[in-house]
Amino acid sequence: MNYADIKFPDIQDGEGIRVALYVSGCHFHCKECHNKEAWDFNFGKQFTNETVEEIINLLKKPYVQGLSLLGGEPLEPSNQEGLLPLVKRVKEELPEKDIWCWTGYNFDTDILNQMYTKSEISKQLLQTIDIIVDGQFEIEHKVTDLAFRGSTNQRKIDVQKSLQKGETVRLKFGDENRYETNQPKIMYFQEFKKIKKDLTKQDENNTISMNFNQIDPLNENPIEPERITERNVEESIVAKSID
Numbered sequence: 001m002n003y004a005d006i007k008f009p010d011i012q013d014g015e016g017i018r019v020a021l022y023v024s025g026c027h028f029h030c031k032e033c034h035n036k037e038a039w040d041f042n043f044g045k046q047f048t049n050e051t052v053e054e055i056i057n058l059l060k061k062p063y064v065q066g067l068s069l070l071g072g073e074p075l076e077p078s079n080q081e082g083l084l085p086l087v088k089r090v091k092e093e094l095p096e097k098d099i100w101c102w103t104g105y106n107f108d109t110d111i112l113n114q115m116y117t118k119s120e121i122s123k124q125l126l127q128t129i130d131i132i133v134d135g136q137f138e139i140e141h142k143v144t145d146l147a148f149r150g151s152t153n154q155r156k157i158d159v160q161k162s163l164q165k166g167e168t169v170r171l172k173f174g175d176e177n178r179y180e181t182n183q184p185k186i187m188y189f190q191e192f193k194k195i196k197k198d199l200t201k202q203d204e205n206n207t208i209s210m211n212f213n214q215i216d217p218l219n220e221n222p223i224e225p226e227r228i229t230e231r232n233v234e235e236s237i238v239a240k241s242i243d
């Protein structure tokens with residue numbers, strides 16, 4: 001498997017601060033796709049054991065909520081094989097991290113009734129994924145204000161509930177709260193939103209430097225020492241990418 005990019009820190013593709021992996025290869029060729037270069041299965045770099053280590057190490061940061069799989073098409077059969085060792089390690093070593101996946105496949109017809117029942121690799125892969133956003137991008141149904149979706153046909157799906165029930169269970173508005181914990185990762189996200197209001201703090205690269213060690217974004221008190229194990233972490237977040 002090849003991959004086009006690893007984005008970190010990523011705050012667009014799912015909730016909280018994330019590691020986003022963009023795999024290469026997609027046969028859907030949706031009209032006006034933003035990632036056309038990643039249609040080619042040979043685009044980008046080879047996905048190696050070192051890449052897996054790199055992603056695992058990024059996910060270990062305490063403020064990171066999870067992994068996002070995008071593309072290209074993560075559920076192309078060859079990409080499923082490439083991703084399986086990674087997602088298994090995430091669930092074994094970092095079970096508190098969630099996994100989101102964007103796919104052009106339809107969850108009911110292609111995933112639940114085909115991949116999950118007919119492919120052992122798909123079955124194992126799907127058992128590690130928390131949320132799937134399904135469906136090809138449809139330019140005629142394009143929207144800019146739906147969270148994490150590009151067109152109205154796309155749905156946010158609770159994968160594990162769907163597998164248990166044998167039918168598609170959509171993630172309804174408000175259900176996301178169950179992913180919000182007392183971990184700092186979500187709170188930082190709220191803090192980024194707050195900071196966005198003060199654009200005078202942006203530098204010429206349109207970034208805001210954040211010191212993760214300074215405040216608790218939830219109540220603005222100093223962070224209790226046990227809340228974050230990795231101290232003195234400074235990251236820059238691209239302000240313009242915050243919704």
Ligand code: SF4
Nearest residue numbers: 026029030033072104
């Ligand atoms: S499924 Fe995604 S990556 Fe593939 S063509 Fe459509 S929008 Fe582009």
